[in-house]
Amino acid sequence: MDLKILHIDTNHQLLINQLNDLGFTNHEDYTSSKSQIEAKISDYDGIIIRSRFSINKQFLDAAKNLKFIGRVGAGLENIDCDYAESKGVTLFNAPEGNRNAVAEHALGMLLSLFNKLNKADKEVRQGKWLREANRGIELDGKTVGLIGYGNMGKAFAKKLRGFDVKVICYDIKPNVEDENCTQVSLEELKEKADVLSLHTPQTPLTLKMMNTEFINNFKNPFWLINTARGKSVVTEDLISALDSGKILGAGLDVLEYEKTSFEDLFKVEEPKFRWMRKGKKSNLPEAFQYLINADNVILTPHVAGWTNESKEKLAQTIVDKIKAKFC
Numbered sequence: 001m002d003l004k005i006l007h008i009d010t011n012h013q014l015l016i017n018q019l020n021d022l023g024f025t026n027h028e029d030y031t032s033s034k035s036q037i038e039a040k041i042s043d044y045d046g047i048i049i050r051s052r053f054s055i056n057k058q059f060l061d062a063a064k065n066l067k068f069i070g071r072v073g074a075g076l077e078n079i080d081c082d083y084a085e086s087k088g089v090t091l092f093n094a095p096e097g098n099r100n101a102v103a104e105h106a107l108g109m110l111l112s113l114f115n116k117l118n119k120a121d122k123e124v125r126q127g128k129w130l131r132e133a134n135r136g137i138e139l140d141g142k143t144v145g146l147i148g149y150g151n152m153g154k155a156f157a158k159k160l161r162g163f164d165v166k167v168i169c170y171d172i173k174p175n176v177e178d179e180n181c182t183q184v185s186l187e188e189l190k191e192k193a194d195v196l197s198l199h200t201p202q203t204p205l206t207l208k209m210m211n212t213e214f215i216n217n218f219k220n221p222f223w224l225i226n227t228a229r230g231k232s233v234v235t236e237d238l239i240s241a242l243d244s245g246k247i248l249g250a251g252l253d254v255l256e257y258e259k260t261s262f263e264d265l266f267k268v269e270e271p272k273f274r275w276m277r278k279g280k281k282s283n284l285p286e287a288f289q290y291l292i293n294a295d296n297v298i299l300t301p302h303v304a305g306w307t308n309e310s311k312e313k314l315a316q317t318i319v320d321k322i323k324a325k326f327c
Contacts, residue, residue, distance in 0.1 A: 001326045003067065008037060009050035011072050012315035019319060022327055038062045048072065048318065055079045060087055068092060068325070070318045074099075074152070074305065075229070077202040092321040095151035097314030098305030103155035105304035106197055106227045109251030112298055113223060114139060119295045140164040145193030147209075148228065149176045149183065153199035157181040168192060172205070190218045197225040198232055212237040215246055223248050227304035230254035235287045242294060249296035253304040257285060 004025045007016065016026045027044075029037065034053045041047065041063040048070045049055070055069060057080055066089050069079060074095035081091060112118055115136035123130055144160060146153045146169040157167045157180040167181045170189045177183035184192075196218075200206045210224075210233040224247050226233055235256045241247040291297050305314075 003045040003322075003326060004043065005046040005048060006037070006041065006044045007048045008032075009048065009052050009072065011048065011050070011318075012311045014312065015048065015072070015315035015319055018316075019322065022319075022323060024322075034059070041066065046070065046322070049078075051078055053078070055084070057083050060084055060089065063089075068322065070322060072097075072314045072318055074102075075201050077229075090325060092318055092325075094314045094317035094321075097317040098307075098310035099151040099155040100313075101307040101310040102152045102199075102227050102304045103159045105253060105300070106156050106225050106251070107159045109225055109227075109253070109298050109300075110195065110197075110223065111139065113249040113251055113296065116295070118298055142166075142194040143168060143192045144195040144197065145169070145189040145222075146181065146197050146199055147171075147186075147189070148199035148201075149173075149181060150199065150201075152228070153197075154178065154180070156197060156199065166192075193218065193222055194220060195223045195225065198228040200228050200232060202229040202231060206232045208232070208234050210234060210238065212240060215241045218246070221246055221248050224250040224252075226251070227253040230256045230258045230302075235285070235291070239287055239290045242290075242296065249298075250291075251298045251300075252291070253300045254302050255288070255299075257288065258302065 002023055002025065005019060005027070007026060007028045008030065010030055016028070019026055038059050039062075041059065042065055044063070045065055046068045047055075047063070047066065050072050055078065060066070060080065060083055066087075068090040069084060070092045071079065072094060074093060076091060076093050079091065084091060116134045120130075120134040123134070140163055143166045146157065146167065149157075149169040149171040153169060153171070157169070160167050161180055168184045168189055169177065169181045170184060170186045175183070198210070200209075206229065208231065212234075215237060224238070230252075233252075233256060238247065238250065242250065291299060
């Protein structure tokens with residue numbers, strides 16, 4: 001089948017190269033506005049996107065010949081999936097492509113928090129040699145609780161096999177446990193977990209899931225790792241828990257303030273007139289200031305799945321799925 005595909009985000013070059021080899025026609029447009037893309041999308045059978053803009057009903061109505069959307073990433077929250085599927089549009093995503101990268105990043109964050117690596121590194125660079133203040137704790141003997149046991153959760157549990165830990169998970173789907181993890185109720189997870197790692201998509205069930213009530217239902221103080229979606233955690237409630245010691249530390253690759261994946265939180269638009277620029281202010285919330293000043297918080301800019309290897313794997317996964325469907 002000869003498909004005409006529009007690429008609106010840059011990805012690994014193998015994606016276009018292999019689709020060309022399969023006989024598809026590939027066009028690239030990385031600069032046009034959404035309205036400009038929308039005006040010509042009816043000419044295309046497929047679209048390849050990461051997170052440049054949302055694909056809503058209006059866009060899908062304009063895409064009269066669209067057969068598929070390939071999202072080079074794990075989540076599909078920037079696409080109106082139900083409406084797309086109602087119009088016969090196949091959705092491809094690639095959680096298989098970056099699951100190992102996410103798992104390694106989550107483990108790195110956890111070990112760094114336990115051993116105060118970021119804090120100690122900063123102090124040594126300032127000429128401080130504080131050994132007792134940087135005494136760490138060991139992962140062995142802990143219970144690690146995972147919420148969400150799909151591709152990412154399974155990959156993280158696999159990484160934990162080398163430690164003497166108990167790994168438990170809660171998932172809305174039944175019978176997801178395997179040799180690396182025991183599935184439990186949410187109540188049991190809250191009873192036993194010393195570490196909580198989130199591996200959930202963004203859905204109505206997970207939005208603002210980590211609030212004060214949820215956090216306080218944990219029996220023990222715990223460590224939080226979030227490499228999933230920022231809007232699952234209410235930042236002000238997280239800060240209260242960090243301040244009280246209910247949460248012992250947090251590794252956050254994602255933040256509530258992201259409007260879409262990978263958005264630059266620090267970007268401030270230049271005022272139109274020069275006289276307005278003198279007093280321009282950052283649009284960052286005050287709660288974020290607590291996070292950036294906390295020694296027991298590690299922050300990264302939504303890069304858990306963003307390795308050189310995952311860039312290639314993500315592209316290859318999308319090619320393979322398109323090939324399986326249309327060749």
